Amino acid sequence: xxxxxxxxxxxxxxxxxxxxxxxxxxxxxxxxxxxxxxxxxxxxxxxxxxxxxxxxxxxxxxxxxxxxxxxxxxxxxxxxxxxxxxxxxxxxxxxxxxxxxxxxxxxxxxxxxxxxxxxxxxxxxxxxxxxxxxxxxxxxxxxxxxxxxxxxxxxxxxxxxxxxxxxxxxxxxxxxxxxxxxxxxxxxxxxxxxxxxxxxxxxxxxxxxxxxxxxxxxxxxxxxxxxxxxxxxxxxxxxxxxxxxxxxxxxxxxxxxxxxxxxxxxxx
Numbered sequence: 001x002x003x004x005x006x007x008x009x010x011x012x013x014x015x016x017x018x019x020x021x022x023x024x025x026x027x028x029x030x031x032x033x034x035x036x037x038x039x040x041x042x043x044x045x046x047x048x049x050x051x052x053x054x055x056x057x058x059x060x061x062x063x064x065x066x067x068x069x070x071x072x073x074x075x076x077x078x079x080x081x082x083x084x085x086x087x088x089x090x091x092x093x094x095x096x097x098x099x100x101x102x103x104x105x106x107x108x109x110x111x112x113x114x115x116x117x118x119x120x121x122x123x124x125x126x127x128x129x130x131x132x133x134x135x136x137x138x139x140x141x142x143x144x145x146x147x148x149x150x151x152x153x154x155x156x157x158x159x160x161x162x163x164x165x166x167x168x169x170x171x172x173x174x175x176x177x178x179x180x181x182x183x184x185x186x187x188x189x190x191x192x193x194x195x196x197x198x199x200x201x202x203x204x205x206x207x208x209x210x211x212x213x214x215x216x217x218x219x220x221x222x223x224x225x226x227x228x229x230x231x232x233x234x235x236x237x238x239x240x241x242x243x244x245x246x247x248x249x250x251x252x253x254x255x256x257x258x259x260x261x262x263x264x265x266x267x268x
Contacts, residue, residue, distance in 0.1 A: 022042045058212060085169065130195055142183055213226050
């Protein structure tokens with residue numbers, strides 16, 4: 001334990017937890033505590049997940065899910081960042097739309113599937129719209145919060161030298177807010193992937209990982225395929241989160257979390 005850097009994280013704890021969970025599921029499935037039709041052994045599920053990597057139709061479905069995920073997340077970022085900068089820069093505008101934002105934010109995206117399907121039809125457009133709606137809020141609120149956390153001295157200094165509001169925004173506020181925006185994008189990326197799979201599961205149209213899981217759930221002995229699809233969804237989520245965390249560390253090495261990690265490595 002180092003008082004300056006906080007609690008030290010042991011890198012082996014994550015893999016150890018995964019192995020323990022794998023072992024428990026394997027034992028429960030093997031000894032018959034739960035019927036195999038309900039919970040197959042973990043090794044069989046993992047083997048099936050690996051086999052799906054050679055299934056072209058399955059991979060096409062995963063690709064469709066990832067395309068909808070990327071389009072929805074990109075649309076959310078394109079809307080949320082400028083809107084967040086506007087709300088954070090102009091308190092009058094923020095006060096005017098706050099009630100609307102607080103009304104829309106709690107609405108669950110999956111509850112909007114019938115309405116959006118009626119407006120946009122069944123297809124990728126509906127999925128992208130729902131993903132964008134759910135992913136917008138973390139980026140929006142992180143942008144507003146980050147804008148409020150920028151250094152007031154730096155802003156006052158630029159204003160004293162005659163820089164206008166736009167110059168202060170581009171030179172000080174936006175760079176200072178960028179780590180908060182990146183954190184919001186990372187949170188939204190997970191939300192977007194959940195919504196992509198959930199929308200496919202609940203709507204039952206198109207193609208994708210959620211459609212594969214839904215169809216496997218209707219099969220007589222499809223539990224193994226359902227769980228294999230879930231393994232794929234979890235693996236995609238881990239890969240996306242890992243890539244975004246790596247990107248944050250590379251782009252924003254001055255953030256407190258990154259500085260703490262560097263200090264631990266130096267002190268090791």
